[in-house]
Structures are given as C-alpha cells and as structure tokens.
Amino acid sequence: MSEAGSRIISSIRRAILNGEWVPGGKLQPAALAAQFGTSTTVVREALARLAGDGLVTSERNRGFFVQQLDLRQLRDITELRCVSEGLAAGLSVERGDLQWESDLIAAHHQLSRAPRRAPSDPARITDEWAYAHKQFHAKLLHACDCPPMTKLAADLADSTELYRRWAAPSTAAAVRDVEQEHRDILEAALDRDAAKLAALLRSHYEATVQVVLDAGLVADVAPVGS
Known part of the structure; x- marks a missing residue:
C-alpha cells in the first residue's frame, strides 16, 4: 500500500468511527475521491482494506457500505x-x-x-x-x-x-x-x-x-x- 493509500485508509477510517456516515450508508468511491483529493482506484483499494477490518462491507454489483450495527x-x-x-x-x-x-x-x-x-x-x-x-x-x-x-x-x-x-x-x-x-x-x-x-x-x-x-x-x- 502506497503512502497515499495509507493516508486515505486513515481518513476514511476516522470518518467512519466519528459517525460521519450512518450505519449501512453507501460509500461512493467517486464522491470520496473528490472529498479526499485522490483517485477512485486508491479509494476502492482503501475500502477493500477497511472491509477486511470490519468497518466496511462489500456487496457484489452494489458497492461498498458502512458496516451495519448488529x-x-x-x-x-x-x-x-x-x-x-x-x-x-x-x-x-x-x-x-x-x-x-x-x-x-x-x-x-x-x-x-x-x-x-x-x-x-x-x-x-x-x-x-x-x-x-x-x-x-x-x-x-x-x-x-x-x-x-x-x-x-x-x-x-x-x-x-x-x-x-x-x-x-x-x-x-x-x-x-x-x-x-x-x-x-x-x-x-x-x-x-x-x-x-x-x-x-x-x-x-x-x-x-x-x-x-x-x-x-x-x-x-x-x-x-x-
């Protein structure tokens, strides 16, 4: 993971933990790329990594979502x-x-x-x-x-x-x-x-x-x- 990728992971992680998006809310790579000043490729890699950490879920053909509370x-x-x-x-x-x-x-x-x-x-x-x-x-x-x-x-x-x-x-x-x-x-x-x-x-x-x-x-x- 590049330095830019690590920075985006930290930024998205912090936003999720601070409640900037609701549980189950959809995460749009294009919107996040614009928000954090990076590419959609970097954002998708970051979201995939956060999915492994349990903060994000990935659904085939639907995209990425903030983890639901269960x-x-x-x-x-x-x-x-x-x-x-x-x-x-x-x-x-x-x-x-x-x-x-x-x-x-x-x-x-x-x-x-x-x-x-x-x-x-x-x-x-x-x-x-x-x-x-x-x-x-x-x-x-x-x-x-x-x-x-x-x-x-x-x-x-x-x-x-x-x-x-x-x-x-x-x-x-x-x-x-x-x-x-x-x-x-x-x-x-x-x-x-x-x-x-x-x-x-x-x-x-x-x-x-x-x-x-x-x-x-x-x-x-x-x-x-x-």
Missing part, C-alpha cells in the same frame, strides 16, 4: 473475547516477567494521561486515547507468548471499535468509569490473579454491550431458543 454479532464477538482473552491473560500472568510488568504499567500510564474526550468535541473519543487503550489491552496479553491468541484478540477488538466509538456521545458512555475499570484490571494483572483478571475483562467488555444498548444504537433481541 447486536447479536456484538454479543457473539464479546463472548469470544471474554473466553479467549481470559485464557490469554491467564497465560500472561503465569509467564510474564518483571519487564512485562514494567511495560504494562507504562502502557497504563500512557492511557491514564491521554485525554479521553477533547474539550472542543466532548461527544467523541480522541484518537490519542483510542490508540493508548488498544496498546494497554495488547500489552496485557503480550506475555502469553502465543501469536495466534494475540492476533485473535486484536482482530476482535477491531471488530468492536465501531460500536464503542458510535456509542461515545451517549450519556451511558459518559457516566461509565472506564478509568477505574482499567486501574482494577492493571492491579489484578500485577497481583497475578488470573481468575480475577478474567472476570474483570468480562465485566469490562460486557459493559460496552450495555452502553450500546443504553445508547439506543440497536434494539435488543431475544437470545436464540428463548
């Missing part, structure tokens, strides 16, 4: 995250050394210092905080020393990013004490308490699902078999 899919992804990250986190606290602890503390410090919401746009999560948040959760699992696990965790986190960002303007998201949740997660990791860490991660991720519901982004659905 509560059942979010719940399924969340359950998979809880199970897989609980296992990976357990391995991390078992295998992690002093350097891992130091790196995790540093990642948490960066997260705690990053402004979650900018005064100029308090309804949105800042890119700086989103990046630090991703780094903290990645470092938490890093010491498991199992690349397939860490890749799965990263992919699942990317799959829920759209929901987190779009729920950000809601009151439910604003009143949630995410900072305390991260402090508790850090403490459990440093205490090498694998069971508590897994439980805190589950609570952390399930709280996001509840925020999405409370924000009214998607309607609740009855579980299969109910």
Whole structure:
C-alpha cells in the first residue's frame, strides 16, 4: 500500500468511527475521491482494506457500505473475547516477567494521561486515547507468548471499535468509569490473579454491550431458543 493509500485508509477510517456516515450508508468511491483529493482506484483499494477490518462491507454489483450495527454479532464477538482473552491473560500472568510488568504499567500510564474526550468535541473519543487503550489491552496479553491468541484478540477488538466509538456521545458512555475499570484490571494483572483478571475483562467488555444498548444504537433481541 502506497503512502497515499495509507493516508486515505486513515481518513476514511476516522470518518467512519466519528459517525460521519450512518450505519449501512453507501460509500461512493467517486464522491470520496473528490472529498479526499485522490483517485477512485486508491479509494476502492482503501475500502477493500477497511472491509477486511470490519468497518466496511462489500456487496457484489452494489458497492461498498458502512458496516451495519448488529447486536447479536456484538454479543457473539464479546463472548469470544471474554473466553479467549481470559485464557490469554491467564497465560500472561503465569509467564510474564518483571519487564512485562514494567511495560504494562507504562502502557497504563500512557492511557491514564491521554485525554479521553477533547474539550472542543466532548461527544467523541480522541484518537490519542483510542490508540493508548488498544496498546494497554495488547500489552496485557503480550506475555502469553502465543501469536495466534494475540492476533485473535486484536482482530476482535477491531471488530468492536465501531460500536464503542458510535456509542461515545451517549450519556451511558459518559457516566461509565472506564478509568477505574482499567486501574482494577492493571492491579489484578500485577497481583497475578488470573481468575480475577478474567472476570474483570468480562465485566469490562460486557459493559460496552450495555452502553450500546443504553445508547439506543440497536434494539435488543431475544437470545436464540428463548
């Protein structure tokens, strides 16, 4: 991917996560090319890459669309995250050394210092905080020393990013004490308490699902078999 292509991917990703287009909205390559000052070929390549990240869908003979919000899919992804990250986190606290602890503390410090919401746009999560948040959760699992696990965790986190960002303007998201949740997660990791860490991660991720519901982004659905 060229430098111009990477720039367009970042620009479109940011626009989607900031809610500039509605869920399911069609993305017109010609219009995006004019908006971002590039060619339709570069835009199509960028949209194809974002489709792989779960932010865009591609339909044959119809084109590209912003990903739809699907509560059942979010719940399924969340359950998979809880199970897989609980296992990976357990391995991390078992295998992690002093350097891992130091790196995790540093990642948490960066997260705690990053402004979650900018005064100029308090309804949105800042890119700086989103990046630090991703780094903290990645470092938490890093010491498991199992690349397939860490890749799965990263992919699942990317799959829920759209929901987190779009729920950000809601009151439910604003009143949630995410900072305390991260402090508790850090403490459990440093205490090498694998069971508590897994439980805190589950609570952390399930709280996001509840925020999405409370924000009214998607309607609740009855579980299969109910």
